[in-house]
Amino acid sequence: MDLWRITIFTVLTAAAATALMAGPGVLLAWVLARRRFRGRLLLETVVSLPLVMPPVATGLILLLLFSPRGPIGSALASVGIDVVFTWRAVVLAMTVMGLPLFVRSVRAGFEQVDRRYEAVASTLGAPPFRVFLTITLPLAFPAILAGAVLGFARALGEFGATIMIAGSIPGATRTLSVAIYTFTDTGRDREAALLLGISAAIAFGALWMSNYMSARAGLRT
Amino acid sequence: MIHLEFRLEQGGFVLDVDERLTGRITALFGPSGAGKTTVLDAIAGLRKPSAGQILIGSRVVHSHVLRISLPPHMRHVGYVTQDVALFPHMDVRRNIEYGRRRGQKLELATVAEMLEIGDLVDRGVSMLSGGERQRVALARALMSAPELLLLDEPLAAVDVELRRRILPYLERVRDSLGVPILYVTHDRDELQRLADQVIVLDRGAVVRSGAPGDALGS
Numbered sequence: 062m063d064l065w066r067i068t069i070f071t072v073l074t075a076a077a078a079t080a081l082m083a084g085p086g087v088l089l090a091w092v093l094a095r096r097r098f099r100g101r102l103l104l105e106t107v108v109s110l111p112l113v114m115p116p117v118a119t120g121l122i123l124l125l126l127f128s129p130r131g132p133i134g135s136a137l138a139s140v141g142i143d144v145v146f147t148w149r150a151v152v153l154a155m156t157v158m159g160l161p162l163f164v165r166s167v168r169a170g171f172e173q174v175d176r177r178y179e180a181v182a183s184t185l186g187a188p189p190f191r192v193f194l195t196i197t198l199p200l201a202f203p204a205i206l207a208g209a210v211l212g213f214a215r216a217l218g219e220f221g222a223t224i225m226i227a228g229s230i231p232g233a234t235r236t237l238s239v240a241i242y243t244f245t246d247t248g249r250d251r252e253a254a255l256l257l258g259i260s261a262a263i264a265f266g267a268l269w270m271s272n273y274m275s276a277r278a279g280l281r282t
Numbered sequence: 283m284i285h286l287e288f289r290l291e292q293g294g295f296v297l298d299v300d301e302r303l304t305g306r307i308t309a310l311f312g313p314s315g316a317g318k319t320t321v322l323d324a325i326a327g328l329r330k331p332s333a334g335q336i337l338i339g340s341r342v343v344h345s346h347v348l349r350i351s352l353p354p355h356m357r358h359v360g361y362v363t364q365d366v367a368l369f370p371h372m373d374v375r376r377n378i379e380y381g382r383r384r385g386q387k388l389e390l391a392t393v394a395e396m397l398e399i400g401d402l403v404d405r406g407v408s409m410l411s412g413g414e415r416q417r418v419a420l421a422r423a424l425m426s427a428p429e430l431l432l433l434d435e436p437l438a439a440v441d442v443e444l445r446r447r448i449l450p451y452l453e454r455v456r457d458s459l460g461v462p463i464l465y466v467t468h469d470r471d472e473l474q475r476l477a478d479q480v481i482v483l484d485r486g487a488v489v490r491s492g493a494p495g496d497a498l499g500s
Contacts, residue, residue, distance in 0.1 A: 177367045183354035184326050184361040185381025185426045192355075195380075199371045 063231070064252060068259050071237040074148060075216035078155035082163045082212050087205065089160075090167035091193070112161040116221025120154060123226045127153065150227035151234050155216035163212035170204020171197065203275045210271035214264055284430055284462060288334030288344070290324055297321065297486040300334075305479030306456050307463045309472075309494070312483035318466040319364070321483070322432045325464070326361045327354035338430050360428030360461070364435050366419045368407040374418050375403040381426030388459075393421045396458065397451050413444040417451060424459065431455075431463045437472060445472075452476060470498065 093105055111119045127134040127144045137144055144150050174197050182192045198205075220238040227234040229243050237260050244253035284303035289296065297317040310318045323329040325336055327343065335345040338359065343352045360381075368377050378390055394400040397417040402410065410418060416436055423431060436452070437445045453476065456463060467473050473480060473494060480497040482490040490497045 177363060177365060178369055180328050181361065181363060181367045184359060186355050186383060188355050196369065
């Protein structure tokens with residue numbers, strides 16, 4: 062029963078993280094793909110940083126920022142929101158670690174959208190935001206979908222940052238990856254093997270769905 | 283009346299235009315590389331002149347002195363680009379109605395009938411032939427109720443047979459809607475049949491302009 066609880070918790074937190082990535086991720090991807098400004102390279106580097114930094118180090122940074130004495134954590138604590146070692150920390154770690162992959166995929170998608178369509182739409186009277194919603198976004202949709210699956214898969218597998226900021230509290234913050242490590246470490250090999258099977262099945266399902274949906278999106282256009 | 287008086291520089295290329303469009307259809311004529319498309323882009327607001335002004339009717343859409351440069355969506359200029367650029371993720375109907383303005387009198391059915399594309403409206407754009415794409419793009423531009431229609435070599439990509447079939451549609455648009463048209467071409471026959479004013483452009487400069495007979499006389 063415990064295993065199902067861990068599985069459902071992991072899928073739900075990963076889904077929440079993916080949802081949280083979407084807004085800022087699409088915005089960042091668009092800015093990086095379409096705007097030229099000072100500091101663009103810096104922004105690009107900062108966004109990609111979690112991809113190359115050791116996840117444990119990213120986790121430590123998050124811990125310092127969000128602990129009750131940290132700059133963000135203390136502000137949140139004053140309005141009664143605890144982050145560290147709660148499910149919120151799990152979602153936070155997953156979001157930060159998945160965002161770079163999401164942004165990369167969506168950015169490539171935006172870069173592939175032919176600017177002529179946007180130009181024609183604007184001559185037809187569509188203001189920039191409408192052009193974005195009705196032309197750019199739908200044409201980049203397969204890439205957004207692919208990015209969401211990548212981000213979700215990265216969130217599912219998140220370990221290093223999660224263990225730093227959320228720990229491995231049974232029934233509170235224990236995710237699939239963290240549980241596999243904890244179970245193996247404490248000699249509960251059978252449970253670890255079962256969780257391994259579940260992780261593989263979820264990853265397979267997510268990728269299959271993404272391929273199916275992008276194939277359908279490809280047929281539509 | 284349309285008044286174009288601007289200079290646009292990009293790379294080593296300089297485009298200089300000072301012309302008034304008085305005809306129903308003005309042809310912009312010249313070899314490739316003369317800057318014809320650049321003129322249309324500047325009028326549509328897709329490229330910014332470095333000096334001068336562009337007036338459409340009584341509206342200043344670009345003025346270097348007044349520091350006005352309306353964005354494309356506020357210019358009310360219909361633009362059929364050379365590659366047509368129908369939106370691939372929309373069917374024909376949604377393409378045509380994309381730019382429809384509120385309070386627009388022109389009905390989809392009227393335009394569709396005029397251009398004989400009524401039975402295409404529920405198709406996907408990838409199912410259209412070259413000539414059909416041209417007419418759908420024209421319909422889409424017309425539905426945005428433009429005060430000026432820019433056509434960039436609308437017949438360049440189609441064969442002679444198709445060309446003969448599409449020309450009458452352009453004449454219909456000219457005669458029944460009364461929208462002034464600036465028409466880029468490098469085909470003398472097309473120009474003589476459609477245009478009542480010609481601007482001959484070469485290497486970024488206007489070399490001649492006037493009635494088709496006079497401008498192309500030499």
